[in-house]
Amino acid sequence: KQIETSLRRAIELGELQVFYQPVVRASDLTIVGMEALVRWTSKELGTVSPATFVPVAEETGLIHDLGRFVVDRACQDVSKWPGLKMAINLSPVQLRDPDFATGLLEVVRSYGLDPSSFELELTEGILVNNPTIAKRKLAKLKEMGFTLSLDDFGTGFSSIGYLRQFPFDVLKVDRSFVRDIGLNATANALIQSLVSLGDAMNLSVIAEGIENEDQLKLLRLVQCEYVQGYLISRPIPAEQITDLLKTVG
Numbered sequence: 001k002q003i004e005t006s007l008r009r010a011i012e013l014g015e016l017q018v019f020y021q022p023v024v025r026a027s028d029l030t031i032v033g034m035e036a037l038v039r040w041t042s043k044e045l046g047t048v049s050p051a052t053f054v055p056v057a058e059e060t061g062l063i064h065d066l067g068r069f070v071v072d073r074a075c076q077d078v079s080k081w082p083g084l085k086m087a088i089n090l091s092p093v094q095l096r097d098p099d100f101a102t103g104l105l106e107v108v109r110s111y112g113l114d115p116s117s118f119e120l121e122l123t124e125g126i127l128v129n130n131p132t133i134a135k136r137k138l139a140k141l142k143e144m145g146f147t148l149s150l151d152d153f154g155t156g157f158s159s160i161g162y163l164r165q166f167p168f169d170v171l172k173v174d175r176s177f178v179r180d181i182g183l184n185a186t187a188n189a190l191i192q193s194l195v196s197l198g199d200a201m202n203l204s205v206i207a208e209g210i211e212n213e214d215q216l217k218l219l220r221l222v223q224c225e226y227v228q229g230y231l232i233s234r235p236i237p238a239e240q241i242t243d244l245l246k247t248v249g
Ligand code: G
Pocket: 036, 037, 038, 049, 050, 051, 054, 067, 070, 089, 090, 091, 235
């Protein structure tokens, strides 16, 4: 309740921030895009993790305003970095709004941007309740030109056959699989399988949460195309992304 009250005010006062974490090509580490991640430093509560306040926002309906804030910020910032793809996390609750897709398209256009600059990250949770409706909504977003990515891949319980019915473009392999790289042969084989699976389904694959060189080495070996993680960069404010782009060219 305390979180709800503070969060409501934080959204109104613009107390939230959006950080960005680069996504790079595994082979040469060139930056191809970034993921927008909301951050909150509350006057009363200090730093609150999105893992804590996003669920509260979902329960209270504040996620709609929060999501709108993130999209606005992401639009303003991506304009500074032409050619880079902006990934935005969507909550299933946002997608439940029947006007969500139309509204999102309007916002993106109002900044003079094209939907093809955006990748919408969804988790399997979005598919479980009403797959028929979910399929229709995803198809609509895709038709508008948004790229769709399946986040936290490998942690859900959907079958591969089931996932194939949805129009995803990108698989984001969950960081739990990356964390286990090098622990044993099974963990390495598993990562390889997930990357192959993405290839077989004609999807781009991004491995999340890479923290060390050994993980990067294995991901290159199994020809995972894109990676993201603390080894490359933590999520950072927009100004630091701009600096980073200057130094790497
Ligand atoms: O950035 P961090 O690892 O602390 O994020 C924790 C969780 O919060 C992750 O599951 C992430 O997807 C989620 N999250 C971060 N930013 C957003 C956002 O803007 N919208 C939604 N819906 N979830 C977010």
